[in-house]
Amino acid sequence: xxxxxxxxxxxxxxxxxxxxxxxxxxxxxxxxxxxxxxxxxxxxxxxxxxxxxxxxxxxxxxxxxxxxxxxxxxxxxxxxxxxxxxxxxxxxxxxxxxxxxxxxxxxxxxxxxxxxxxxxxxxxxxxxxxxxxxxxxxxxxxxxxxxxxxxxxxxxxxxxxxxxxxxxxxxxxxxxxxxxxxxxxxxxxxxxxxxxxxxxxxxxxxxxxxxxxxxxxxxxxxxxxxxxxxxxxxxxxxxxxxxxxxxxxxxxxxxxxxxxxxxxxxxxxxxxxxxxxxxxxxxxxxxxxxxxxxxxxxxxxxxxxxxxxxxxxxxxxxxxxxxxxxxxxxxxxxxxxxxxxxxxxxxxxxxxxxxxxxxxxxxxxxxxxxxxxxxxxxxxxxxxxxxxxxxxxxxxxxxxxxxxxxxxxxxxxxxxxxxxxxxxxxxxxxxxxxxxxxxxxxxxxxxxxxxxxxxxxxxxxxxxxxxxxxxxxxxxxxxxxxxxxxxxxxxxxxxxxxxxxxxxxxxxxxxxxxxxxxxxxxxxxxxxxxxxxxxxxxxxxxxxxxxxxxxxxxxxxxxxxxxxxxxxxxxxxxxxxxxxxxxxxxxxxxxxxxxxxxxxxxxxxxxxxxxxxxxxxxxxxxxxxxxxxxxxxxxxxxxxxxxxxxxxxxxxxxxxxxxxxxxxxxxxxxxxxxxxxxxxxxxxxxxxxxxxxxxxxxxxxxxxxxxxxxxxxxxxxxxxxxxxxxxxxxxxxxxxxxxxxxxxxxxx
Numbered sequence: 001x002x003x004x005x006x007x008x009x010x011x012x013x014x015x016x017x018x019x020x021x022x023x024x025x026x027x028x029x030x031x032x033x034x035x036x037x038x039x040x041x042x043x044x045x046x047x048x049x050x051x052x053x054x055x056x057x058x059x060x061x062x063x064x065x066x067x068x069x070x071x072x073x074x075x076x077x078x079x080x081x082x083x084x085x086x087x088x089x090x091x092x093x094x095x096x097x098x099x100x101x102x103x104x105x106x107x108x109x110x111x112x113x114x115x116x117x118x119x120x121x122x123x124x125x126x127x128x129x130x131x132x133x134x135x136x137x138x139x140x141x142x143x144x145x146x147x148x149x150x151x152x153x154x155x156x157x158x159x160x161x162x163x164x165x166x167x168x169x170x171x172x173x174x175x176x177x178x179x180x181x182x183x184x185x186x187x188x189x190x191x192x193x194x195x196x197x198x199x200x201x202x203x204x205x206x207x208x209x210x211x212x213x214x215x216x217x218x219x220x221x222x223x224x225x226x227x228x229x230x231x232x233x234x235x236x237x238x239x240x241x242x243x244x245x246x247x248x249x250x251x252x253x254x255x256x257x258x259x260x261x262x263x264x265x266x267x268x269x270x271x272x273x274x275x276x277x278x279x280x281x282x283x284x285x286x287x288x289x290x291x292x293x294x295x296x297x298x299x300x301x302x303x304x305x306x307x308x309x310x311x312x313x314x315x316x317x318x319x320x321x322x323x324x325x326x327x328x329x330x331x332x333x334x335x336x337x338x339x340x341x342x343x344x345x346x347x348x349x350x351x352x353x354x355x356x357x358x359x360x361x362x363x364x365x366x367x368x369x370x371x372x373x374x375x376x377x378x379x380x381x382x383x384x385x386x387x388x389x390x391x392x393x394x395x396x397x398x399x400x401x402x403x404x405x406x407x408x409x410x411x412x413x414x415x416x417x418x419x420x421x422x423x424x425x426x427x428x429x430x431x432x433x434x435x436x437x438x439x440x441x442x443x444x445x446x447x448x449x450x451x452x453x454x455x456x457x458x459x460x461x462x463x464x465x466x467x468x469x470x471x472x473x474x475x476x477x478x479x480x481x482x483x484x485x486x487x488x489x490x491x492x493x494x495x496x497x498x499x500x501x502x503x504x505x506x507x508x509x510x511x512x513x514x515x516x517x518x519x520x521x522x523x524x525x526x527x528x529x530x531x532x533x534x535x536x537x538x539x540x541x542x543x544x545x546x547x548x549x550x551x552x553x554x555x556x557x558x559x560x561x562x563x564x565x566x567x568x569x570x571x572x573x574x575x576x577x578x579x580x581x582x583x584x585x586x587x588x589x590x591x592x593x594x595x596x597x598x599x600x601x602x603x604x605x606x607x608x609x610x611x612x613x614x615x616x617x618x619x620x621x622x623x624x625x626x627x628x629x630x631x632x633x634x635x636x637x638x639x640x641x642x643x644x645x646x647x648x649x650x651x652x653x654x655x656x657x658x659x660x661x662x663x664x665x666x667x668x669x670x671x672x673x674x675x676x677x678x679x680x681x682x683x684x685x686x687x688x689x690x691x692x693x694x695x696x697x698x699x700x701x702x703x704x705x706x707x708x709x710x711x712x713x714x715x716x717x718x719x720x721x722x723x724x725x726x727x728x729x730x731x732x733x734x735x736x737x738x739x740x741x742x743x744x745x746x747x748x
Contacts, residue, residue, distance in 0.1 A: 011070075018048065018062050021070065025052065025059040027082040027164060036170075040080050044073050059084065081168040100216070106154040107212040113150035114205035117143045121202040133195060140192040140199045147201035151185055154208050157215060176360040181207060183386050190379075200386075240272040241265070243316065261319045271308045271317065276301060279316035285309040295473060307623070312495075364388045367694045380696075387693040404678060407720075408671035415663035416654040417636075424650035426675070427634035428668030430615045434563050434661075435606065435632070437620035438574035438584050438595075443550040444656065445621070445640045447477040450532070451547045459544050461485060462503060463537040466510045470499045474535050477548045478510065498536075506540040518543055557588050559658035566665065569614075573602050575624050602628035619661060621645050636661060670720075678717055685713075 011021050025037070034052045037059070041050040046068025051060045061073060074084060120139045124131060155178070162178040181204045188199040242250045243262040254272050257263065262278065265271050271284070283295040286308045295311065298304055304317065368385035372378070409419050419425070436442050452460060464482035467475040469491035479485070488508075491501035498511015509515060513522035516536040525545055528534060535546040553559075560570050572593035574581045581595030594605070606628055609616050618625070618632035621641035629635035629648040637649040646652055653660035692698050 018064050019068075021061045023059050023061075023084040025077075025082055025084055028052075033082075036080065037077070037082065040076055041073055044068070044076055047073060081164055103157060103212060103216040106157060107209070107216050109150055110154035110205060110208040110212050113146050113154070114202070114209045117146055117202045117205050124198075136197070137192065137195055140188075140201075143199060143201040144189060144192055147185060147188070147205055151181060151204060151208065154212060155181055158208075158211070177207070177211060179364075180204075180386075183382075187382065187386050257319055259319055259321065263317050263319060265310050265315045265317060267310055267312060267314065269310055271304050271306055271310065271315075273306050273317070273319045274304070274321040275317040275319045276303050277315055278318050280314050282313040282315050283311045285311065363690060363694065370694075371696070384693070384696045387698050388690060404671050404674045408667055408674075411667050412651070412664060415667065416660040417664045417667075418652045418654070419650070420646070420652060421650035424634055425668045425671045427615075427650065428617070428664055429672035431568070431617040431633060431665070433569045433571070433609055433614045433616045435571045435573055435609075435616055435618050435628075436560075437618075437622065437625050437628075438572055438581055439550065439576050440621040440641065441619055441625075441638065442556050442572070442584060442588065442658070443552055445638070446480065447473065447533075447548050447550045449478060449481055449535075449546050450549050450551060451545075452481055455544050455546065456542070459537070459539065459542055462508060462539055463510055463544065463546065466491060466499050466501055466503070466508055466537075469493060469501070470510075474533055474548050475499065475510065478535060478537075478546060503539065508537070508539040510535065510537045512536065516543070518545065521545060552584065552587060553656060553658050555657045555659055559662055560588050560590065562662045563665075566662075568665075571605075573597055573605060573628070575599075575602075575622075599624045599627045603631045606631050617661075617665075636664065674717060674720060681713055681717065 011019055013019060027033070037052050038050050041047060041061075046065030047061060047063050048065075049060075049062045050073075052058070061070075077084065120143050124136055124139050158174045158177050158181070161174040166175065184200045184204045188201050188204075190196075191199050239251050240254055240257045241264040242252050242257060243264055244250060249264065257273055263272060263275070267282070277298050277300050279300060281297070281299045283297050284304060285295055286305060298315070303320075304315070306321075364385045367388045368381045371381040371384055376384075405425055408425050412419060412425075421427075449455075449460075461482050464479050464485045465488050467478035468485065468487035469475075470493050488501040488503060491499055493499045494511075494515070497515040498509055500507060500509045500511075500515075502508075509517075513519045513534070513536045516538040518536045518538060521543065522534060522536060522545065525534070528547065532547050532549045535548055537544045537546060563570055570590055570592070572581060572585050572588075572590050574593075574595050575597055576595055578595030581593055585591075585593040594601075597605070602625070606616055606618065610633070615633045618628050618635040619637070620626075620629050620635070621638050623642045623644050625637075626642075626644045626648040629637065629645055634651075635649045636651050636653055637645045639646075639652055639654045641649075641652070651664060653664070689698070
């Protein structure tokens, strides 16, 4: 029994004063376990909430009452068949890797054994009555020597799961699978020892191979959750330079930094905690935290967030929120809550299997009892019952959805969409609302020169060459206009002003208006939009004023129109300034938009839509979008999104265009229809074949062949998902036209 003494050191206190314990939970077999655990713990006195995150196998308990005892919760879990362990990221990653390796080994053994057993079985089948009985017995004996140890090893994921739930007087899909495999093996051994014509070792081996393949693919998709905590940890400064009252410096772990402490942050370091600037001036990059791509100048009195990167000068900060209370910690809590809620999604096949498993057992047991009551021998009754189990074995049911998922995943890959979640296709097919972030999602990830077409090409080339000598974001935008341009030798950068060099014997300058001597020209240009930065360039007498801003993706407007044409509602939620969001929304024709929203406000809006019965697709790219991406019904991120955003998303799309979002929805809709067709075919097959098996009209050999035939049918039907996608791709082969010249100038 697990005791509370093992975990008291892991109990933490939240900002609201509640006690919290996070622990790894052992014994989860399916999404249905989530409801069982949470419902079972509701009766524990003093416990406020219990949440299970199926993807990370983590249980979170929260309580305020002094009457709550951890030992009571642990005992309740023990009686339900679950055990707790201390949760550590490294341990979780190691356990996930071990599980994946074990499944892969089981799959390899089962597949190799199935191929060899099938070779022997084909020899017996093709020989028919002409095969020598001694040879047939030899082949059956060799098959037994291969199948029995194979099942003992490769069947462990199913056997252990079935044994666990049976001890708790429950059923899951692993129970009929295990029964079918064990009874088929047992009957095959008996038939071999009694020199019978047929044995069914091949059926057991093939069934294990099919189901292990589906389970490994499902597990591989779920492993992405490990990246969330690791990516968040990478944004934290593990150490902080704390200033003492006497002005000395102490390097301390972040956990020792308290509210009110003064810390020093040097250029190139990440800010360790939320706070306010007490001394110093610097530009900081908050793009990963707030979504704002432009660097922000901060001085005394300005607020800053943990995880922001300091560039120019050192800053002295007064800590306002240390470990556990920073914006990064809030994002992590929102992420954990969102991923735990998402893990409750019950997939189509799981919903069907809840009814299917007990029906299979009842049908096989009733068949055996019926034939015994009719005077049949125990052997004959078991043979008929095993035929029922084999023919109703959920092989076709287990393949109905995964086969479509594999085919649709390939079709999505051709469209530039990489799936990160096993059930993303099903959830994509259910959405009715699409919510976009703006910065880096509707816009290009990096700023560009919006008036490049109005500048002399030769002059723009020289400016791009000079810009390659600087790491300033605005210089990078200029350099991007000619990515292959050679940098200028001996260029010198004057910090805060610009870059200068001799080009063709004439001095060239790129930077501020004062640095380039273009104050009058810049003033004559008039006030620029708040989202536009001006970069000046002079090469001798030739000059240019470059307007740098983030621009809408080339097909953003067309993509949003295509979504609306499908009957979907479209919104924009952005952490960027409201005036910049308004400009983008107007250019795209989106009436529902909000700017300046925090990560918590994005999640709150998605929860509001969910309460209205809406199924939402969230498309975003930044760290500040990660909680919303995880809490949405389904989510997408561009390939250049922050790693934490990608880890929180169900799929990632490639390239500079937004068209893959529409392709993903179209493919998902087709795939869901095929999944429903496959499940219907599986049920129809069982409605026809099961009564025949119960009537004793089918031998286990014919039942195995029928089972394989049903699996082949659903697999062939699943291939239509890829064929449909290729036809759609040929239809949409024409290039997407660019927007009008005035539209790409919208910032962020």
